[in-house]
Amino acid sequence: MAIRSFFLFILFFSSSISPVFSLYEDQVGLMDWHQQYIGKVKQAVFSSQRAGRKRVVVSTEENVIASLDLRHGEIFWRHLLGADDVIDGIDIGLGKYVITLSSGGSILRSWNLPDGQMVWESSLQGPKHSKSFLLVPTNLKFDKDNLLVVFSNGRLHAISCIDGEVLWKKDFEAESFEVQQVILPPGSDLIHVVGFAALSQFEMYQINAKNGELLKHESASFSSGFSGQVSLVSTETVVALDSTGSILLTISFQDGKISSQQTPISNLVEDSLGPAVIIPSSVSGIFAIKTDAVTIFIRVIGKGNLEVVEKTTHEIAVSDALSISEDQQAFALIQHASSEIHLTVKLAHDWDGNLLKESVKMDRQRGLVHKVFINNYIRTDRSYGFRVLIVMEDHSLLLLQQGEIVWSREDGLASIIDVTTSELPVERDGVSVAKVEHNLFEWLKGHMLKLKGTLMLASPEDMAAIQSMRLKSSEKSKMTRDHNGFRKLLIVLTRAGKLFALHTGDGRIVWSYLLRSLHKSEACQSPIGLNLYQWQVPHHHAMDENPSVLVVSRCGPSSDTSGVLSFVDTYTGKELSSLSLDHAVVQVIPLPYTDSTEQRLHLLIDADKHAHLYPKTSGALSIFKREFSNIYWYSVEDQNGIIKGHALKCKCTGEVADEFCFDTRDLWSVVFPSESEKTIATVTRKLNEVVHTQAKVVADQDVMYKYISRNLLFVATVAPKGSGEIGSVTPEESWLVAYLIDTVTGRILHRVTHHGSQGPVHAVFSENWVVYHYFNLRAHRYEMSVIEIYDQSRADNKDVWKLVLGKHNLTSPISLFSRPEVITKSQSYFFTHSLKAIAVTSTAKGITSKQLLLGTIGDQVLALDKRFLDPRRTVNPTQLEKEEGIIPLTESLPIIPQSYVTHALRVEGLRGIITVPAKLESTTLVFAHGVDLFFTQLAPSRTYDSLTEDFSYALLLITIVALVAAIFVTWRLSERKELQEKWR
């Protein structure tokens, strides 16, 4: 054993002499792909420039501002603001600046429209938190300078569009004043600020736009109060709802006089429909209210006379108004019919006449239309044409024009929640997917080009042709399983509740499915997807079945709302079944057992600490019963700082007999003192990780046994004071404690304190080691520490004779109830970057040495060999240690520019890195996701088990032929010589 492992070690250390992973320029895109997204669009502004390329500027829920090509939907430029820099509003100023207001109205920025360079930034402070508004009036001039009007944090600002200088400001300090609208009547120098005060007071301020002087302040009280938003029906009239949501208040403030009229909704609509809400829109003269089932459009005639113009039960979306001429405003309306959407563009004053009416076929998997943005253009016949940008339920973005979808973007992929993989179907005998070259000439031409390339005779155009041929001809995008296991399906769950299957070869979407169970319904008000699990991975017994995944979701943000399970076939993308559970889902534990159809057993823990077994079949139950007493799990209560261990007790003792429900009990608990510790990170090993060798041979021919347990938990706690921003505490009052806890018995196997250190902690656990990243306040640097844990109880199995005679305890079952004899080794190193994510490569058999994949703050993925994080590194390693591959100790970890896995690309908004083993032992598949997606293959120790793509088979063949020829020639020669010798 020892000898074998020693050989293996020699093998893979020798194979990893050059640990640097890098690729040549022409290899980019061969194995990797990169996709750019922007997220769900919140607001869109069309650039009204007559000349130049048509573009639309959008802000999204992922805090991205992007300029998109209106013809193709490509990104011209894009900026990702920070996670806490939420965009409140965007607009275009002077036709060439994109103005953005973000961070709750406290940061105003201006970007150059053509190239996205930032022009200026100004920070806006205010007395209190409030809604924020950004208005860019087209005609408000101040010393030849256009003004921007921003209301934020209870203060009205007028800002220069050229340099972002605040020209004047006006505070609205009244305690309870809540701003609802800021109105700029066109063609005047007045600003109207309207809002509510003290729940039942309507306030109107009139302000001079030139200097911020308060001209008028009027207020009126409404005893019934207000609810929700107000809708602006003209520059001097707003519509609001009273607190019961049943009476409409039409408030006009013409010439600074407030007058109002109350209209009960029941007067307008015969059958009362319960409380309504106002749909925010800015179409003059018309507003919409929505009750549970019905959407009603109401026109305001004259001074407060209301008239219902349309009542519909269809799902409907309305755009803002677009002024197409001096006194005409158009708006778009989208209604759903079964598999189509109807787009109508109407004039604000003329409800019955349509400017445009189109029907567009729409994929059902896109769900409902959430937002509509309208833009006009002049047709070839000089009439007005309209195009609309729509945002769908699955967060995709589509441009409709002339009754067709011009382009679409799958921006739901910018917000991935969870990822799993699925194998592709096996290639059957009858089904040949392999493509054959079209004709002989093409084939010959291709080979000629390749020959030119190798002989360095190719011109740049030829090189491009070779490159595109290499990209095309590779079999990587086939829809069948390959021998090396490089082709797989990445199943991703997005925040919109949509499942996508991406092909690892080229990243295309194989299928997508908007989960029906994640649709809003009576029982489930705001469903959210939680996790993805591999439900069925057929390989032995059930080869004919398709693999399927389990999607766990729940009906609300709190953890005690009831859960929903859906099972989706990964080949077809169809939902097999879905279950609405009558219990909550707090924790999902995939068990390491499968039933006769290869369905994995899952244990769901609900809020009352009952365990529920799925699938609910008798076969699963009998398997479960066998392992009943060997199932343990843990739960982390983050707020309390308590970690608890649990086991199963007995069947549920409820009124309803449910044989798949079990009571649980607490076995152990670890209580962190609340005044000195706060848990910030918990990490376990990956469930499917494979460890090849249990032993590690160290330099002096000694063997150390790794403590490999699936039940280890790494916990990091920090001082409660130090859980904030880096630098908010002094080193003396900040510390970080790292724990290794056995989750079956609750034993603390290792506990170590880093004084003067602070989170955030990013950690990864693999085999018998854990690596974590944190900030060292004393050294003012980030640090990475490694803990390796070794088993001492098996340390006396080093004797070869013992192994030969079988007198060892290596095969005896290990019980965690035994007292563990472990030793740990640890060391810390400085590291330059702060991290966003950390992962480790995983291979099929676990033989290949490991690399850490670090998602850096620059949104790149850096591969760092695990050998740099070896706790046995010393300043002067001995000769033996050097042979073993120990690197001399340095204080900081090296960042080798060639080892960026993402090479020149950036995965904007990087959130997670997932590694999946390929079948080929040397290779691992890496998928990084954030706002962008990136996929590549990685060989941490080089591809020692396969020939590289650029291996010259021709040279090998020529060599063999030459050798054979040489053998024949020499044989003939020697024969002749022998004959001559004999004749002599």
Next chain:
Amino acid sequence: MKWVKVIVSFILTLSFLSFPSCAFQSDELLVDDEEFGLEGAPQHRSPEPIPTRSPPVTSPTRKRHSDLDSDSKIQFSLDHAFGDSDFSPAGTFSARLKTWSHGGQTLTKLRFSRNSFSDVEKEKFKNLLESDDFYRIRLPSNVLSPPGRDFIISSVKARCLPRESLDEHFVIHMEGVNVLAVNYGSPGSCPYPRNLKLPAKWSFSSHTVLKNREQAPRAPVFTEEILGGENAEGEVLQPAERSFWAKYWMYLIPLGLIVMNAITQAMNMPEEQATGLVPAQGQPSAGAVQRGPSSAVRRR
């Protein structure tokens, strides 16, 4: 006078506090970690009610005259439960609370006195053994104000405990006066197919270890210049380390050969003279016999 009073009261409290440890036949082995000494010896059962049955008593007793660090004795109780039964008192930990000058408090000299099983408890424990169920214990999470935020629970399969007697091993992880976790189990291994085995003796032999937090190894801080300097020095020193022989063997060996050659030649000359003399002497002697080989050498 005051002095005497203090001393008397001190002795009184001491004697009172020492009673709990007299409460039962403890053959506890106290593992001597650096921080606490070995205390407590088997004592005789006293007729008094065992004080641990009462809620844990904290009786601060000024002991040391040191004005910076001060000690006081505290106690906290161990509860146990059989399977899913409720917890009941099972023993008492007593320790010295050391207050450091910088305000921190740590426990030292932990001692444990275990109540022996009553008949009912024995029966319950036997049931546990038969059903291979959990024996659970708990401690307060704060020893000064028990139970603190929550109880610290730990459990072990009952079949892991019986050997000769009931062997148990506590590792108590402390953070100041807070108990973080307690690792409870048998002191040795508990091989997996757990066999039913009743203990020969129904008494506990307990081992307790207190663990406080450890400091992590610092990141190696050294500047490259110093490293370079060290290296340069090392290079200078390294030749000196090599022995004279190791350095100049290539010169020494030929030199040695030449010297040897010269010596043999020098030897030959007198010998030739000597051989000339031998026939003249004509007397074989012991010396002549011995000379045989040397002549052989010469002939070569």
